[in-house]
Amino acid sequence: LESLLKCNVKAELAKRNLLDFVQYMKPNYQANWHHILLCEYLEKFINGEINRLMVFMPPQHGKSELVSRKLPAYILGKNPKAKIVLASYSAYLSSSFNRECQRTMDSQAYKDVFPETFLNKSKVVTIAGNWLRNSEIFETVGHGGFLKSVGVGGSLTGTPADYAIIDDPIKDSIEAMSPTYQYRNWNWYNDVLYTRIHNNSRILITQ
DSSP, rough: OOOOSSEEEHHHHHHHHHHHHHHHTTTTTOOOOOHHHHHHHHHHHHHHHHEEEOOOOOSSSSSSSIIIIIIHHHHHOOTTTTTEEEEEEHHHHHHHHHHHHHHHSSSSSHHHHHTTTOOOOOOOOSOOTTTBBBBSSEEEEOOOOOEEETTOOOOOOOOOOOEEEOOOOOOOOHHTOOHHHHHHHHHHHIIIGGGGGGEEEEEEEEE
């Protein structure tokens, strides 16, 4: 009973449920019905009940906050050995998601929930023997899991993926209507991303 009284109940719930995790990381987060529904499906995605998931929402409806900023940090907290690829239409945008995940994982709130998952304290690009941490890739110290960010069309040579998250692979309506971009994106998906997955990999596309 004493141990239960001393337990941080909200942190314990955040360890078990994505929506509770998001609200623990951002106490002022306002969850609408569609955020709750999306989190339910993302939980099934994490647990392997759904291996292929597509999320379609209008702009500014919070899909990237859940899918690209909080979900990777949550996955790595639950499984610090997980290998995640996060792609978007530009390397700059995918790198921004990478940095947001790092900020979440550096926070005291995250340490409350997942104390065993943490990153190198300093920026590391290519120094041998060090756990990498930069705007393209970061690794979980002592576990070897990682988040690798890439722009659609970019290289993933030597990068296996347990989870592939693609957020907005198309920049705008001009690209969406362009056969050239359609062909480029489809070829990248098949020839680059799809060659990095295995039988138990999960793929999520949102746009």
